[in-house]
Amino acid sequence: MNTVVYFLLLLVSGNVLGREKPPHIIFIVVDDLGWNDVGYNNPVFKTPTIDRLAGSGVKLLNYYVASHCLPSRNMLMTGRHAIQLGIQHDDYGFHPRSLPLNETTIAEPLKHVGYSTHIVGKWHCGFYSDNCLPHNRGFDTFFGFVGAGIDHYTHSDHFNHMHNLRKNDDCIAKKYIGKYSTTIFANEGKDIINAHDQNKPLFLYLSFSAVHAPLEVPSSYLKQYESTIHDEDRRTYAAMTSCVDEAIANITEALEEKNMLKNSIIVFTSDNGGALVNSAGNNWPLRGGKHTSWEGGVRAIGFVYGDLLPRHSRGTENTGLMHITDWFPTLITLAGGNPHVGKKLYGVDQWNMITGKDKSGRDDVLITLQEDYKAGAHYRTGIYKNNAFDITTHAAIKMGKWKLLTGPIGGPSDWVKPQEINSDHRIIEDPDFDATRIVRLYNIEDDPTETTDLSEINQHIVIEMLAKLHNFSKQSLPAQSRIYPRADFDGMGECISPWV
Numbered sequence: 233m234n235t236v237v238y239f240l241l242l243l244v245s246g247n248v249l250g251r252e253k254p255p256h257i258i259f260i261v262v263d264d265l266g267w268n269d270v271g272y273n274n275p276v277f278k279t280p281t282i283d284r285l286a287g288s289g290v291k292l293l294n295y296y297v298a299s300h301c302l303p304s305r306n307m308l309m310t311g312r313h314a315i316q317l318g319i320q321h322d323d324y325g326f327h328p329r330s331l332p333l334n335e336t337t338i339a340e341p342l343k344h345v346g347y348s349t350h351i352v353g354k355w356h357c358g359f360y361s362d363n364c365l366p367h368n369r370g371f372d373t374f375f376g377f378v379g380a381g382i383d384h385y386t387h388s389d390h391f392n393h394m395h396n397l398r399k400n401d402d403c404i405a406k407k408y409i410g411k412y413s414t415t416i417f418a419n420e421g422k423d424i425i426n427a428h429d430q431n432k433p434l435f436l437y438l439s440f441s442a443v444h445a446p447l448e449v450p451s452s453y454l455k456q457y458e459s460t461i462h463d464e465d466r467r468t469y470a471a472m473t474s475c476v477d478e479a480i481a482n483i484t485e486a487l488e489e490k491n492m493l494k495n496s497i498i499v500f501t502s503d504n505g506g507a508l509v510n511s512a513g514n515n516w517p518l519r520g521g522k523h524t525s526w527e528g529g530v531r532a533i534g535f536v537y538g539d540l541l542p543r544h545s546r547g548t549e550n551t552g553l554m555h556i557t558d559w560f561p562t563l564i565t566l567a568g569g570n571p572h573v574g575k576k577l578y579g580v581d582q583w584n585m586i587t588g589k590d591k592s593g594r595d596d597v598l599i600t601l602q603e604d605y606k607a608g609a610h611y612r613t614g615i616y617k618n619n620a621f622d623i624t625t626h627a628a629i630k631m632g633k634w635k636l637l638t639g640p641i642g643g644p645s646d647w648v649k650p651q652e653i654n655s656d657h658r659i660i661e662d663p664d665f666d667a668t669r670i671v672r673l674y675n676i677e678d679d680p681t682e683t684t685d686l687s688e689i690n691q692h693i694v695i696e697m698l699a700k701l702h703n704f705s706k707q708s709l710p711a712q713s714r715i716y717p718r719a720d721f722d723g724m725g726e727c728i729s730p731w732v
């Protein structure tokens with residue numbers, strides 16, 4: 233390459249004129265946090281730190297994730313879509329399945345350009361063998377748990393009575409019994425920051441087990457809700473959220489004390505919408521919740537904070553379309569690394585969108601496509617019954633302002649007001665809801681709460697979107713199937729551990 237051209241490339245990539253050093257990246261995931269469950273969307277919730285960081289950063293208002301944890305977390309880790317990974321399902325379920333071992337995690341390219349890489353909290357990308365674990369997949373250290381969720385005090389697994397808290401290969405559960413998960417993970421995050429050599433860039437993936445069920449919290453966090461939230465579950469959930477907020481305050485303070493904050497980018501995201509069933513999350517005014525492809529299930533809380541954001545972008549609300557896979561190329565490029573890992577990414581670099589310099593790098597988002605989750609064949613009726621795309625398939629796609637949903641929805645289709653609103657009609661059913669109609673089209677720009685199905689009067693749009701889904705279905709890997717035998721728990725020792 234001609235040296236002038238090379239120099240120009242360096243200029244545009246920001247490595248010469250921009251910063252001296254790559255930023256520290258603090259990536260925070262809050263599990264099952266609902267749209268209506270942060271202070272800036274719901275003033276009853278007390279989350280002053282989240283509100284402050286979001287308010288002086290960039291709020292992402294058109295940001296999509298999967299409707300449940302597993303695909304979201306594996307997409308986040310790789311920049312690849314769940315359909316490219318075969319991870320469309322709900323959980324690995326103690327079968328020998330994982331994020332395929334030939335995939336590259338976000339920690340690997342970051343490590344390659346000199347980052348210290350640490351994961352604290354929930355992994356959920358597989359654990360049947362040692363080489364599935366994060367400290368063997370690009371992370372220097374792993375402090376946390378391998379599965380979908382834990383009890384916040386005993387740290388026993390969500391699906392199993394066994395302990396699930398480890399440091400790298402060691403079960404450390406006994407030492408922490410009775411201590412609250414959010415505090416444990418915040419303290420560990422702080423310790424990592426305190427021990428970090430500031431001259432080296434840090435990648436800290438801090439993935440809380442809150443505010444996922446079970447609903448448990450130290451009582452001190454409940455007091456602030458005594459007069460505002462009477463429902464006990466909802467009050468506990470709100471208090472769990474406030475505890476996470478305090479944890480983030482502590483992390484931010486630790487960064488400040490180490491003089492690292494000014495060179496940090498903090499990303500905050502939920503992995504899916506609030507869980508309305510068996511939990512007390514809330515997505516009002518959005519429709520539906522976790523496990524559904526309604527906006528309440530897949531439109532997530534997300535923001536970016538940091539002094540590295542150009543001044544004009546701070547304090548903005550960004551309506552550019554973004555997807556959870558976009559973090560991978562965005563952050564790796566920002567770090568001066570190479571996101572081209574030899575596989576086709578679904579994510580696109582959105583730094584110019586986030587900083588207000590350009591529009592979104594994407595026109596559409598495939599929200600979900602689950603070939604193995606279909607409505608009965610007898611539902612394949614009506615004007616789209618002969619479409620090349622099988623409309624009985626559970627799928628959702630957004631293109632511009634339009635969103636198309638096909639097949640089963642995945643869960644309740646109601647609008648649910650939060651318990652703190654006194655109302656005789658907290659759960660609002662759709663009077664026009666017809667379970668046999670399996671093609672639904674909404675104009676999300678005009679109708680973000682998905683009240684009015686426009687599929688019949690916009691057939692050309694439906695057909696265009698079905699063609700897009702058909703294209704995606706041709707690229708889709710089958711969801712990883714259950715592989716037997718299941719885990720051998722007896723051989724694991726105290727903690728849930730690899731067994732192969």
Ligand SMILES: *[C@@H]1O[C@H](CO)[C@@H](O)[C@H](O)[C@H]1NC(C)=O
Pocket residue numbers: 332333334335
């Ligand atoms: C990567 O691993 C997956 C799952 O084990 C496998 O299906 C796929 O063929 C592998 N791809 C390559 C390119 O080796």
Ligand SMILES: *[C@@H]1O[C@H](CO)[C@@H](O)[C@H](O)[C@H]1NC(C)=O
Pocket residue numbers: 414415416418419475476478479482
């Ligand atoms: C935040 O730090 C304070 C002071 O060290 C501590 O008392 C509190 O438990 C921490 N909160 C969390 C959630 O870690």
Ligand SMILES: *[C@@H]1O[C@H](CO)[C@@H](O)[C@H](O)[C@H]1NC(C)=O
Pocket residue numbers: 696699700703
């Ligand atoms: C589907 O894919 C084909 C080939 O990749 C492409 O030519 C076509 O434009 C795509 N159609 C849509 C609707 O994206």
